[in-house]
Amino acid sequence: MHFFHYKGDRLFAEEIPVEEIAEAVGTPCYIYSHRTLVRHYRAFDEAFKEVPHLICYSVKANSNIAILKVFVDEGSGLDIVSGGELYRALKAGVDPAKVVFSGVGKREEEIEYALNAGILMFNVESHQELLAIDRVAGRLGKKARIAIRVNPDVDPKTHPYISTGLKKNKFGIESERAIEEYLYARDNLKNLEIVGIDTHIGSQITQISPFVDALKRTRELIGHLKEEGIEIRYLDVGGGLGITYDREEPPHPSRYGQAVIEATRGLDLTLVFEPGRVMSGNAGILVTKVLYTKETSEKRFVIVDAAMNDLARPSLYNSYHAIKPVRLEEGREEIVADVVGPICETGDFFARDREIVRPEPGELLAIMSAGAYGFSMSSNYNSRPRAAEVLVRDDRWHLIRERESYEDLIRGETIPF
Ligand SMILES: *Cc1c(COP(=O)(O)O)cnc(C)c1O
Numbered sequence: 001m002h003f004f005h006y007k008g009d010r011l012f013a014e015e016i017p018v019e020e021i022a023e024a025v026g027t028p029c030y031i032y033s034h035r036t037l038v039r040h041y042r043a044f045d046e047a048f049k050e051v052p053h054l055i056c057y058s059v060k061a062n063s064n065i066a067i068l069k070v071f072v073d074e075g076s077g078l079d080i081v082s083g084g085e086l087y088r089a090l091k092a093g094v095d096p097a098k099v100v101f102s103g104v105g106k107r108e109e110e111i112e113y114a115l116n117a118g119i120l121m122f123n124v125e126s127h128q129e130l131l132a133i134d135r136v137a138g139r140l141g142k143k144a145r146i147a148i149r150v151n152p153d154v155d156p157k158t159h160p161y162i163s164t165g166l167k168k169n170k171f172g173i174e175s176e177r178a179i180e181e182y183l184y185a186r187d188n189l190k191n192l193e194i195v196g197i198d199t200h201i202g203s204q205i206t207q208i209s210p211f212v213d214a215l216k217r218t219r220e221l222i223g224h225l226k227e228e229g230i231e232i233r234y235l236d237v238g239g240g241l242g243i244t245y246d247r248e249e250p251p252h253p254s255r256y257g258q259a260v261i262e263a264t265r266g267l268d269l270t271l272v273f274e275p276g277r278v279m280s281g282n283a284g285i286l287v288t289k290v291l292y293t294k295e296t297s298e299k300r301f302v303i304v305d306a307a308m309n310d311l312a313r314p315s316l317y318n319s320y321h322a323i324k325p326v327r328l329e330e331g332r333e334e335i336v337a338d339v340v341g342p343i344c345e346t347g348d349f350f351a352r353d354r355e356i357v358r359p360e361p362g363e364l365l366a367i368m369s370a371g372a373y374g375f376s377m378s379s380n381y382n383s384r385p386r387a388a389e390v391l392v393r394d395d396r397w398h399l400i401r402e403r404e405s406y407e408d409l410i411r412g413e414t415i416p417f
Pocket residue numbers: 058060061079081102103200202203204238239240241274275276277278372
């Protein structure tokens with residue numbers, strides 16, 4: 001569900017023609033729909049209205065501070081995975097008491113930054129990290145609230161690069177070891193306060209059963225902990241709910257909500273969620289201009305001005321993004337073509353053997369569902385300045401990130417000799 005629609009022959013973002021924005025800010029540019037972001041947040045929030053819960057939008061999905069602020073204004077907390085994300089979160093005005101800090105490799109200065117900011121809790125992913133957090137908290141004379149991220153060993157049935165809850169993945173602590181770690185922390189680490197348990201099993205998950213399986217295992221653990229006198233106040237279910245890129249039929253948040261509520265019924269605690277993709281994925285498009293078309297004896301290519309540095313998902317996961325013309329043209333033939341960028345890599349593509357209406361040079365295309373893991377994964381590879389970002393709200397639009405300049409590309413660089 002999103003608010004990018006054709007009116008007549010033109011693609012609109014809410015009430016604004018996409019062409020108008022592209023003309024003003026140039027291409028490639030990301031365009032986000034405020035109404036879509038808010039709608040997604042509310043649908044998720046609504047799904048859990050009958051139970052105590054806290055939504056912590058996953059900053060890494062789309063970290064622009066204007067996007068974070070949209071969720072913060074809705075009452076959202078934020079899930080961070082680095083000091084840089086904490087900086088963004090605070091700039092966006094989040095209540096630090098609604099921030100959770102995930103990730104396998106938190107550095108001591110990041111832990112210190114988060115403790116000083118007063119975040120809700122750290123999701124701890126190893127024994128050594130437990131020790132590090134205790135040490136830093138001790139040094140600062142603070143107590144650090146922690147949850148242990150448990151790896152429940154369930155198969156989320158998603159792309160292997162984004163499955164995180166299998167034993168072979170680097171994330172979390174194995175269920176069998178988790179109890180030991182909790183007991184160790186309680187008995188030995190005086191600067192920690194155990195408040196939660198966390199289980200994030202992966203991303204772009206389109207079935208309910210992996211979530212339910214993970215919660216079953218987590219529930220057992222919570223029971224064991226209780227027997228040991230450890231009370232869990234926050235159950236962090238993580239993120240991972242998928243979206244429709246192509247023909248996937250992920251569960252609606254309301255159905256996901258029912259399943260999670262059912263699987264956690266009777267536990268007297270606050271549910272925490274870290275949704276990313278489901279909040280922002282379909283709320284953004286990447287607008288690009290066709291530079292050239294060419295035909296070889298084997299194939300047709302549509303060469304556009306966006307590239308894998310702007311949107312890495314197709315190169316990284318071979319993932320599907322719908323590609324739509326920004327202006328519908330009557331009577332054009334359909335062709336089968338690869339839509340590719342200018343970067344010097346064969347992996348620089350947005351679509352392969354895709355049926356599309358033959359575009360002409362200079363025309364605009366919209367790469368759909370690019371609001372999550374789009375700009376936030378972008379880079380300067382091939383010394384390409386990163387794209388502009390625009391947020392549309394009804395009939396207004398704002399540039400929320402300027403296109404980078406050539407000067408930006410070399411900022412911080414010096415020639416020593
Ligand atoms: C990436 C990530 C998320 C968000 O995942 P989505 O699939 O975008 O919902 C949540 N929690 C953690 C720990 C993550 O690493």
